[in-house]
Amino acid sequence: MAEVYLRPMGILHGAEARAAIASGVAVPLAGGPAAFSLAQILARDEAKNKVIEIGGLTSTSDAILKERLQALMAPRAPVAGLDFSRPLVMGIVNVTPDSFSDGGEFADSAEAIRQGRALAAAGADILDIGGESTRPFSQGTDLDEERQRVIPVIEALRDTGVPISIDTRKSSMMIEAVSAGAAIVNDVSALTYDAASPDAVARLQVPVILMHSQGPPETMQVDPTYEHVLLDVYDSLAGHIARAEEAGINRGTIIADPGIGFGKTHLHNMQLMAGLSLFHGLGVPLLLGASRKGFIGTITGEKEARHRISGSVSAAMAGMQQGIQMVRVHDVRETVQALAVWFRLNDPR
Known part of the structure; x- marks a missing residue:
């Protein structure tokens, strides 16, 4: 601490x-x-x-x-060949039938592949492909099912020229996804769900995103409590980074995500969003994943996640204003446009 x-x-x-x-x-x-x-x-x-x-x-x-x-x-090292001369946009490809955000719209591999190509064409810097929903109270997905969902999509999208991230908590899935063409591991459990994950990532030598969550998806929204949410999340992420380094993972390949909506109340999310710049003190690039999440619906009254586009873009821009290096979003085209205008207004040259 x-x-x-x-x-x-x-x-x-x-x-x-x-x-x-x-x-x-x-x-x-x-x-x-x-x-x-x-x-x-x-x-x-x-x-x-x-x-x-x-x-x-x-x-x-x-x-x-x-x-x-x-x-x-201190400067942050490039990730998968991408530097941080501007914020990067990670496009979400959920190959799941039960995602909170798109209701399984891209659960079919062919649809997910089309969506991934559309996000790449819209300007995504990274494609984040996941086959397991981690929405609140979800029960997890069998490894074989997760494999069948994501591997064909990764193999089909690796020719887009856009680096691919695998969104998984399982070490076996990390290894297979990287073999299939993924260049980044994104683990919402910060390598704690599967005891073999730290060693797997160290051997794979790929960048890894460590996200904060207070508990697994099954229980994380059951009365989440903090003494001081900003400082507690910071200390937790600092601990995850230290353990990753102890496992042989190069600090220059680590990205931190404060985990908006993962084991947090609405007030916790608001406090984290307001204090995002604190997490630069971790000394690693920061990723913000606020797209279409519940706190936007609480603020706007919009119950349908897919209709929270404007609120999601606003949240992404709030993160960029605080210097966040990456934003993970569903609505790539809208976010890329907003970023382009914001960047030009800040620097007309």
Whole structure:
């Protein structure tokens, strides 16, 4: 458990970021195109919380704060050949009959393949293919069934030129998917569901996404509780990253996901979304998966997940404003358009 945390504030983008860095009033955020001019010092003893200007932080003699600042500033390594000169868009391909978001619309392999090609054509940087629903209270999927769902889709989509991510909790599925053409492992259990997963990922030598969840899908929404959701999720992810490194996984290949909607109440989700920039302190790229999720429906009153497109794009843009390096979305075309306009407005050049 960390004693002190730093959350970047005053985040700038594009021309404003470059000008602020040049004038010394801001520093780069994660070595990318964004910068930050303020930082909030957080502690579990809230009486110690305060906001400090970047000049005061860069000149501090506090070794812990210096270490935290370096983690915030350090460049992130490319993932599957993709750098973070701009936020990346991961398109979701659910090959499941019971997904919360699309109701099994792409459960058939042929439909999933068509959807994957459509997302690639719409501008997806990564295709995330999963054959097991992890919606709240779901019961899991047999390995053979999961294999039959995803392997044909991966094999068919590996010629798109878009890196493929395999969304699975099972080590055997990770190995087979990478053999079939996947380049990234995305595990909602952060390699804790299957004891063989850390070793498998270390041997595969592919990037891995470690997501936070308070419990498995079957029970994660049964009264989720936290002492301080931002700091608790941060500490949990820091622990997952440390254990992955102990298993032989290169830190430069790790991506962290705070797990919006996975073992969180509506208030927890709101607090995480508001404080996303804190997780840059983990020193790894960040992925936000908020697309079509329940908190959007709670805010807007929209009960049908597939009709939460506008809210999902807004959530993705909120993450990008906080410097998130990747967003995982169902609605790629709309998100890519929003990103293109936002990026150009921030940097007309």
